[in-house]
Amino acid sequence: MRKLTFGMNMSLDGYIAAPGDDLGWSAPSDELFQWWSDRVAATELALYGRRLWETMSSYWPTADREPGAAPAEIEFARRWRDMPKVVFSSTTRAVDWNTRLVTGDAVTEITRLKAEDGGPMDIAGATLAAAAMRAGLIEEYLVVTHPVLLGGGTPFFTALDNWVNLSLAETRTFPDGVLLARYETRR
Template structure:
C-alpha cells in the first residue's frame, strides 16, 4: 500500500491562503526551505492536485528552469515537477498537460485505488482535495511548514472532522525566517 502525504506551507494560524486566495504572506522561501521541499517532492512517486493548486503550479513550473536567475534547486524542481506523474482532480477543467491526467469523477474512490497500489509515496496538495481525503481517513502523513505570520482567515489547512485523529511526531526542523516544518504520522 502506498503512503499518502499532505503537506503545504501555512500561516501560524493555520491557513494555506489568506482571504481572496492570497498567498503573498509566504514570500519566496529561503534556499534551505526550498531545498527541503525539493527533497520531499523527489521522494514522491505521484502528485495529486486539486484544481487551484494545479493552476498555480502549472502556470510556472513547466518552464521554471528557464526563468532568468533560476537557481540550481529551482531548475531541479522544475525538471522533477515535469517528470513526476500527476493526477488532477477537477470537474471544471477539461484538460491537463505536463505528465498529468485528469479525474473528473469520485476523488475518494480514485485516491483509494491509487493507495492500494504499489510504489513510492504520493503527495496530495490543495486544501479542498486534501480535506476530502482527510475526512475519508486516507492521509498517512502531514507535513506542516508553518510561517510566522497571522492572516486571520482564508483557506484552512485542516478541515472539520467527525472524530479525532491521533498523530505521532516524525520530525521538527527550523528554517531561516522562522519557518518551522513538522511532520506527523497518522496512528492507525
C-alpha cells in the same frame, strides 16, 4: 500499499492561503525551497486539486527557461514537470506535463491509488486534502508553519466528524522562524 502525505506551508493561525488565494506570505528561504524540491524528487505520485494545479502549472513547467532562473529553481521545475501527477477536477478540460485528469469521485480514486504497489504519494490542495482527510486516507501530515498571522483564508485542516490521533515523528527549524512538524497518523 502506498503512503499518502498532506504537506503545505501554513500560517501560525492555520491557513495555507490568505484571502484571495494570496500565497505571498509563504516565500521560502533557500533552505526551505531545497527541502520542498527534494520532497518533489522523492514523491512517486502527486495528487492536486484544481486551484493549486492551476497555480503550479501556470509557472513551473517553463520556469527553468526563465532568464536569470536560479539553479534551485531550474532543478525544481524539472523535478515537478517530470513527477507523475493526477489532477482532480470537474471543470478542467486538459492537463499536461506528465499529468492525468480525474473528473470522478476523488475519494474512490485516491483509495484505488493507495491500494496499488508503489512509492509515496503527496496530496496538495485544501479541498482535495479535506476530502481525503475526512475519509481517513492520509497517513502523514507535513505542517510547515510560518511565523505570520493571516486572520483568514483557506484553512490547512478541515472540520472532521471524528478525532484523528497523531504522533510527532520529526521537527526541523528553517531560517526566518519557519518550523516543520511531521506527524504520522496513529491507527
